[in-house]
Amino acid sequence: MQAETMNTSLCSAGYDSLLEVMRRRRSIRSFRPDPVPDGLVDRILEAARWAPSAGNRQAHRFLVVTSREKIGAMAQAVEAATQRLADHLRADLAEQVASYLANFRHFVGAPVVLVAIYRTGFDLLRAVTPSGSAGELPGAKPVVDALASVSAAIMNLLLAAHVLGLGACWMTGPLVAAGELMAILEVPRGWEIAALVPVGFPAETPPATPRRTLDQLVRRID
């Protein structure tokens, strides 16, 4: 009973301010050159640390990249990969998509780039069944838990960055160069990059992007 009371008192005005944080957070793609104090980076990673994960396996890590040399090499790899992609675009979409692709490298302007990685080698079904039989199980599913879990951690991190006055952006576009990025960052075998998250003090205040209404988002089965 005590825990419940604490919870209620902790959260009396809690929902409104939490929703306000969620609503005001923006994807920030342009950063001031000021460095981000290590203490602030640690505080947003602390938020990531408390996200739930499948089976509490916490099968993910964050690389905190502040090396200008590494960030530059990453941006070059993404530039080269998007150029290759641009050469393959449908003619009618080429101009529009090329400008979209150009966004994939804007992390180069951030003082810190977080790289979220997750382990792909673990398969619960294979771990608990005799060798070779997991594939025969009806309903056996591919293991996507680790990606879902690292995504939860990224969401926590973005909320924390926002309340600390930092800007950040959840980028998967740069993964067109996933292989090269993994080589540059020495990501071990059996791990994949989930996203790049550039972090810095915002140099822009973008408007909210539109969202579906609740009715569009939800189907009720009652």
Place this chain on the structure above:
Amino acid sequence: MQAETMNTSLCSAGYDSLLEVMRRRRSIRSFRPDPVPDGLVDRILEAARWAPSAGNRQAHRFLVVTSREKIGAMAQAVEAATQRLADHLRADLAEQVASYLANFRHFVGAPVVLVAIYRTGFDLLRAVTPSGSAGELPGAKPVVDALASVSAAIMNLLLAAHVLGLGACWMTGPLVAAGELMAILEVPRGWEIAALVPVGFPAETPPATPRRTLDQLVRRID
């Protein structure tokens, strides 16, 4: 400058209370029988609505299942699938894993079961390249964006549930019966279930599960 000032003032004590919400949230697997008012369910879905998504495509939806009949059928399907799985377990792990599998159906005790679904049919690379050439692109990656995005929405939703005094749990175990669940819930082709999230007033106050330390979670590249 004004936006920045607002941000700072909004969030002066914001980080501490946000982290407190993240730290105190628990995965709740046991629920009081009391129904959850529709208004509260809408408020947690409102939080999900504001999560970012890849390309702002919002390629996910939430099914809000309150039908006892449907929830019962879902639990039966999961029960049957876990039984099939149990028949294949490695002998040395059988007892331990069987008790783990039994957890997959505890959503049956929740007054509301949210089912998060995401669209798998969309492939950005295929959409912007001439038919057939996407597969030849160096670095072309499988489209996992939609799962990452729905996971962000689920994280927001869990935080909101907690501050409203509700318990919830991010469950992927029941996906051993993904096919059957999709049939019961009439999930359209081209969509997959990301997770089941039972929601209700908590009937337990579980302790925190351990987390890696920041040093274990992070590698610095500076």
